[in-house]
Amino acid sequence: MKRRSFLAIIIFTVALLPSLATAAVIMNNPVTVNTSTGQSNPVYLAEGPGYSTANQLGYLALVGNGATSTGGQTLYINGTPGTGNTVLVNALEVVNATSSGFNGNVMLYLNGTIPSGVEVYYSATPMSYNGQSIVGGNQLVTGTPIHLMTSGLYISALLNGSLANGVSEKITMQMVYS
Amino acid sequence: MLMDKWKGTLAILSAISLIALAVPSFGSVIVTSNLSTQTGQVMPFAQLTNSTSPLSSGSATVDHYGNIANISISGVWQSSAMNNAEAVNGFIALALNNSLDANSFVTLSSFTGSSNISKLAISLNGSSGIPQTELSYSGGSMSSTWTPVQFTPTSDLNFSISFNPAKVPSKSMATYNAFLSMVVTTYSQSGSGSVYIQEHVNIALTMHVFLY
Numbered sequence: 308m309k310r311r312s313f314l315a316i317i318i319f320t321v322a323l324l325p326s327l328a329t330a331a332v333i334m335n336n337p338v339t340v341n342t343s344t345g346q347s348n349p350v351y352l353a354e355g356p357g358y359s360t361a362n363q364l365g366y367l368a369l370v371g372n373g374a375t376s377t378g379g380q381t382l383y384i385n386g387t388p389g390t391g392n393t394v395l396v397n398a399l400e401v402v403n404a405t406s407s408g409f410n411g412n413v414m415l416y417l418n419g420t421i422p423s424g425v426e427v428y429y430s431a432t433p434m435s436y437n438g439q440s441i442v443g444g445n446q447l448v449t450g451t452p453i454h455l456m457t458s459g460l461y462i463s464a465l466l467n468g469s470l471a472n473g474v475s476e477k478i479t480m481q482m483v484y485s
Numbered sequence: 486m487l488m489d490k491w492k493g494t495l496a497i498l499s500a501i502s503l504i505a506l507a508v509p510s511f512g513s514v515i516v517t518s519n520l521s522t523q524t525g526q527v528m529p530f531a532q533l534t535n536s537t538s539p540l541s542s543g544s545a546t547v548d549h550y551g552n553i554a555n556i557s558i559s560g561v562w563q564s565s566a567m568n569n570a571e572a573v574n575g576f577i578a579l580a581l582n583n584s585l586d587a588n589s590f591v592t593l594s595s596f597t598g599s600s601n602i603s604k605l606a607i608s609l610n611g612s613s614g615i616p617q618t619e620l621s622y623s624g625g626s627m628s629s630t631w632t633p634v635q636f637t638p639t640s641d642l643n644f645s646i647s648f649n650p651a652k653v654p655s656k657s658m659a660t661y662n663a664f665l666s667m668v669v670t671t672y673s674q675s676g677s678g679s680v681y682i683q684e685h686v687n688i689a690l691t692m693h694v695f696l697y
Contacts, residue, residue, distance in 0.1 A: 348516060357678015364673065364680055365527040379519030385527040387682050393529075394681040422524050433677040438670055470524055478520040485513035 347374045347404070350413060350482045355400035355461055356433070366466075367398055374404070384425060386470035394441065397433050399462035403455050405484070412485050413455040419478035421449060424470035431457040441465060449478070529682050530673065 351373030354362075361367040371380030387393045405413060421427055428434060428444030435442045441463050447453075453460070672681040 348518065350516075351518070352520065355678060356676045357680065360673050360675045360678055361680050364530045366680060373518065376518065379521060381521040381523065383523050383525065385525040387529040387684075388526045389684070391529070391682055391684040393683075394679075396681070397678040398680075417520075419520075422522055425522075425524075436672075436679065436681050438668075438681075470526070472524060472526045474522075474524040476522045478522060479517050480520055481515065481517045483513050483515050 348376075348482075349405040349409075349484070350401065350403050350415065350455065351376075352380060352462075352480060353400050353402045355397045357395060357397040357463075358399065361395045361398045366393060367395055367464075369399065374402075384422065384464070384466065384470075386424065386466035387468070389468055391468050393466040394436050395464045395466070396436050396441070397461045397463055399464075401429070401455070401460040401462065403457065403459050409484070412483075414483040414485070415453040415455050415460075416451075416481040416483070417447060417449050417453075417478055418481060419449060420476045421447070421478070422470070422474045422476050424467040426465040426467070428463045428465070429453065429460045430463075431460060433461050434463045436463075452483075455482075529684070530671070530680075 352369070353373055354369060358367065358369070366385050368383040369380060370383070371378070373380055382399075401415065403413060427447040428441045429447055430444040432443060434444040444461075444463055668683050668685055670681055670683045672679055674680075
């Protein structure tokens with residue numbers, strides 16, 4: 308008796324399954340995705356207030372527009388032969404052009420290798436040099452996040468006399484907006 | 486017992502579902518761009534030359550105890566513009582773009598001398614002739630707060646170095662040695678940006694004083 312009841316339940320369940328399947332409702336809501344490369348970079352590397360002097364003297368050249376560049380930028384850094392130091396104060400700038408409506412966080416990462424003999428300093432306000440060291444800046448450590456809270460960062464560079472000639476390095480600038 | 490296990494599994498699944506729902510609220514946009522760096526070398530826009538003026542004068546005085554009281558050496562390091570190539574024989578030469586200006590200052594970074602030198606004064610005067618740096622030398626070390634000496638590219642740099650061996654007994658002849666290590670910094674500025682270059686200069690001085 309028990310076996311019969313059990314079989315009846317199984318048969319009933321199997322018979323019900325097709326009716327459950329046909330009872331499903333499938334909604335098809337198509338989403339169209341368009342891609343474009345027309346958006347400017349909200350954060351990018353650009354010439355700073357000291358760039359003009361450094362460039363005219365042959366110490367620095369930034370090639371490529373960071374705001375619209377898709378192929379990257381190249382930075383040509385020239386030091387002075389010998390044991391002396393060359394200091395480029397506020398020569399570059401990281402521009403934060405995120406819209407005023409963006410209230411999130413911007414984290415900046417510089418990953419890669421800074422050429423040997425180059426020290427990079429950054430600050431939200433212009434830096435200066437007192438004859439011995441760069442004043443008002445933090446030394447950049449690659450891979451360490453920088454919380455971008457202002458409209459930009461000034462970049463200064465100290466080129467040691469040990470700067471090698473003809474060295475090429477790659478750096479990835481990564482911006483995380485959250 | 487079996488029921489408890491099912492409850493535990495359901496709790497874990499619920500927690501995972503909540504996390505999955507929460508993740509989109511921490512969504513972020515990551516943008517990367519590539520920066521290539523290439524290094525090179527250029528000639529400095531300010532350059533020290535190896536042809537300085539000869540030491541124009543030296544003097545020593547003897548105090549009323551018969552000791553040597555002061556020794557001084559003075560001279561002029563000439564400054565000349567690079568655009569007059571024939572005149573590049575001074576202490577510092579500049580090759581500047583017409584739209585740029587430059588200034589320089591000198592820092593005395595180290596000094597050693599004869600053990601019988603107790604004090605050394607160095608005066609580096611620009612055209613205004615005001616700034617000076619005076620050093621005290623004792624036990625092989627130097628104490629000083631350096632004073633930048635600023636001068637324009639077209640002015641000469643007058644210097645004067647004075648030894649003051651106050652307790653050296655009088656002799657018929659004494660020799661004094663001093664070794665100066667200086668940093669010459671030249672800079673060009675526009676707005677809040679600037680370029681500085683530094684060059685190191687070492688100067689060895691030997692002074693023989695004859696008393697007769």
